[in-house]
Amino acid sequence: MSERALEVVEFLLTAHLYTDDRTLDENDLPPRYRRVFWADAGDDDDDDSSAAGIERPLVVTDSIARKATGVEHPWDAISDLMFTQREDFSGRLSLTQPEMALEWFVNRADYDRLVTNPTIAKAVEGRDDVDVTHEAAREQTRPIHADRVWIDSLLDEYFDDEDDAEMLDLVQVRAPEEIEMTLDDLVLTTDQEGEIHKLMKAIEHREYLAQIGLREIGKILFVGPPGTGKTTVSRALAHELGLPFVEVKLSMITSQYLGETAKNVEKTFEVAKRLSPCILFIDEFDSVAKTRRSDEHAALKRAVNTLLKSIDDISLIRDEVILIGATNHPDQLDSAAWRRFDEIVNFPKPDYGMRADILRVITNRMDIDEFDPEGIADVTEGLTGSDLRLVLREAVLEALTEERMELTQDDLLEAVADFEERDNLKNLDMMSDSSELVAGSDDGHDHSHDHADEHEGETQKDAGAAK
Numbered sequence: 001m002s003e004r005a006l007e008v009v010e011f012l013l014t015a016h017l018y019t020d021d022r023t024l025d026e027n028d029l030p031p032r033y034r035r036v037f038w039a040d041a042g043d044d045d046d047d048d049s050s051a052a053g054i055e056r057p058l059v060v061t062d063s064i065a066r067k068a069t070g071v072e073h074p075w076d077a078i079s080d081l082m083f084t085q086r087e088d089f090s091g092r093l094s095l096t097q098p099e100m101a102l103e104w105f106v107n108r109a110d111y112d113r114l115v116t117n118p119t120i121a122k123a124v125e126g127r128d129d130v131d132v133t134h135e136a137a138r139e140q141t142r143p144i145h146a147d148r149v150w151i152d153s154l155l156d157e158y159f160d161d162e163d164d165a166e167m168l169d170l171v172q173v174r175a176p177e178e179i180e181m182t183l184d185d186l187v188l189t190t191d192q193e194g195e196i197h198k199l200m201k202a203i204e205h206r207e208y209l210a211q212i213g214l215r216e217i218g219k220i221l222f223v224g225p226p227g228t229g230k231t232t233v234s235r236a237l238a239h240e241l242g243l244p245f246v247e248v249k250l251s252m253i254t255s256q257y258l259g260e261t262a263k264n265v266e267k268t269f270e271v272a273k274r275l276s277p278c279i280l281f282i283d284e285f286d287s288v289a290k291t292r293r294s295d296e297h298a299a300l301k302r303a304v305n306t307l308l309k310s311i312d313d314i315s316l317i318r319d320e321v322i323l324i325g326a327t328n329h330p331d332q333l334d335s336a337a338w339r340r341f342d343e344i345v346n347f348p349k350p351d352y353g354m355r356a357d358i359l360r361v362i363t364n365r366m367d368i369d370e371f372d373p374e375g376i377a378d379v380t381e382g383l384t385g386s387d388l389r390l391v392l393r394e395a396v397l398e399a400l401t402e403e404r405m406e407l408t409q410d411d412l413l414e415a416v417a418d419f420e421e422r423d424n425l426k427n428l429d430m431m432s433d434s435s436e437l438v439a440g441s442d443d444g445h446d447h448s449h450d451h452a453d454e455h456e457g458e459t460q461k462d463a464g465a466a467k
């Protein structure tokens, strides 16, 4: 009961304080509140989409309070407090005595609650009985450009006509709040950690870098076999930095719209620029380099040149776009493409120690009897993080068929054996994928599976040895 009242009073107080203090901006509202008020602004003025945003006064009704707080019956939760009221006609909830409400709230709210609400933190900063500051709360609170509603409103604003809307078919835009795996969930090599740290520092100090004339930063290429975490690390970075994540598969752009490839490349970069600051992730980077060698298609050649030029033209310093490319086939990238990245990060298959760590991370919410990650790491040489995830899933599902929710080390070992049996089949699948790609590029060869298989193995070994 009192917990629910606390939720609703916090919401009412925030709406009241925010409405009164014009120096507060969207970033002073906790994301869960922003969302409801933002959505409202968008709904109200369809005719004027550019006015999307959070407008004062923040008016609270039962249903808005329910959305923001998750409390089923907000008014019931606070109706017996003497500083609250509900207008019968409009259904509006408000505070009759905001000062009293603030006292009531501060007496009950713990530090964690205060430090995640910059609006309230500002109102109580400097008091003897609280040690939270406005600045600390701002730092704890995710910036608004990490919110889905923010991204959607930008997309609405910038891509309203049909031609523009087509651009969005080519790319996937993710809000950092929607990204589930964070850097903490990933096991990284020292090298990877170093590069990521360097990138974060560069972003933090980008003004300084511009001042001293160092502009060649923020373009990174991730190189490694499938399932080693290239995509996941890129997304986790977006989450960590609170930036929108714009993802595009180069093969999609080139194979589906042959004639329009160059235009699509331009559009993709345009989307990233409009959403900046953001991360632009270009997956399957090699698929274009491959086509560069086949000179049948003038359209494709043009596309490649456009791609290289677009990469040259985009800058972290000027456009606030971080570019990350990813490839499974570094050997197929030509030097013109390589040169454009200022950092190359290797994603090798995990070694023994990493495999054990990955197993620890992916099982940390599972119940496993006699769990010995090193024992599994011993028998999973050559498996990637993604493979280990599949192994675990298999073990869990197997156990479920016996109505068991607790796993044993033996379950895991069995699942590893199963996985290895099916591994060949999986490889075949992957290869048929990539030979489709080659066929699409019209080089007239039908690469045999065997050959491609061998080749894949080599690339993977190389990446592992480089570590």
Ligand SMILES: Nc1ncnc2c1ncn2[C@@H]1O[C@H](COP(=O)(O)OP(=O)(O)OP(=O)(O)O)[C@@H](O)[C@H]1O
Pocket: 185, 186, 187, 188, 224, 225, 226, 227, 228, 229, 230, 231, 232, 233, 327, 328, 347, 350, 358, 361, 384, 385, 386, 387, 389
């Ligand atoms: N180093 C790692 N630590 C923890 N989990 C990992 C790691 N590497 C891979 N995984 C797991 O494998 C899954 C697949 O990884 P991801 O899709 O990022 O690989 P990828 O390198 O992008 O592969 P592809 O080249 O096929 O696109 C991730 O969701 C993650 O759960």
Ligand SMILES: [Mg+2]
Pocket: 230, 231, 232, 283, 326
């Ligand atoms: Mg990937």
